[in-house]
Amino acid sequence: MAAAVGCLGAVARFSRVLLFLSQFYILSGGGSLNLEHSQPLAQSIRDPGPTRTFTVVPRAAESTDMPPPYVMKCPSNGPCSRLPADCIECRTNASCVYGKPAAFDCTVKPFVTCVDQDFRSQKNFVINMTCRFCWQLPETEYECSNSTACMTVSCPRQRYTANCTVRDHVHCLGNRTFPKMLYCNWTGGYKWSTALALSITLGGFGADRFYLGQWREGLGKLFSFGGLGIWTLIDVLLIGVGYVGPADGSLYI
Known part of the structure; x- marks a missing residue:
């Protein structure tokens, strides 16, 4: 009985050794596995199938024609002669006399629309204004920055350099922003x-x-x-x- 059991154990060990050797032989390339999924796998490697193509549609180009800031000051479809000075461009009339009324040829700026007396759209028109430069205007027709860093009570009275800007409804020659020397004129609330x-x-x-x-x-x-x-x-x-x-x-x- 013991001899029979020992014989069966030897046979089992021998069968395990054979199974190991067969698996090693197959993995080392000496044989091939006839599995059901091996052939489709090889075919998928050789033939990748139909190729998918993607078409990139470009985005619509954003409009770069943005209205300039001065358009906010320009009333739409109003009389051309009533437009603020920032909305028009006028040619210098070299023949005008200082302090006298003169006619100036003007053109509206881009993005600005205006009409004539018959409510027809126009681009070129004539306006009448006094012949003088912007820095020659009366003090009531421009605004200047104020300084609180100078002494108003001093002898001689101190001045400061102010940046002045012409009001919108006033027309003049030259730059609408100019420097000017003004007397110190501010108050701290003392009576x-x-x-x-x-x-x-x-x-x-x-x-x-x-x-x-x-x-x-x-x-x-x-x-x-x-x-x-x-x-x-x-x-x-x-x-x-x-x-x-x-x-x-x-x-x-």
Whole structure:
């Protein structure tokens, strides 16, 4: 019985060895596996099948003809003679006399539409305006930047360089933006009447100087009792004539 069991075990080991050798032989290329999916796989490698093509459709080109900023100031289908100066271009009339009315040939700018007296669209027209350069206009016809970095209360009175721009409805020759020297003219909110009242009533304690933002002078008047009254009288006169002003250099209101 034991001999029979041993014989069966040897046969099983021998069959395992044969199975291993056969698998090794097949994997090493000495044989081929006749599987059902091997042939379709080989065919798929040799013949990749129909090729798919894709057509790229280009996007529509975005319009680059954007209206310029000045179009916002130009009323559509209005009279050409009423258009703002930023909406038209006019030829210089070399024969005009300064200060006298003259006719100028003008053309509307691109993207601007206007009409004549008969409501017909037109591009070229004539306007009448005074012969003068933009920097020669009255102060009411242009706007200038204001400066708060200069002293309004000084002798001589200080000036600053302002950038001025002509108003839209005004026509003139040359550049519509120009520099101009102007006197310092701004206020910080200090009242002349309040400063004078404080100088008369409480000037001996330096209240007027404290109000104007002049702390060192205010402390000097406070601890000297108004300079024994002399400093107080002098400040009343100086504030009364406007010689002493706010410490920030602004004007009274």
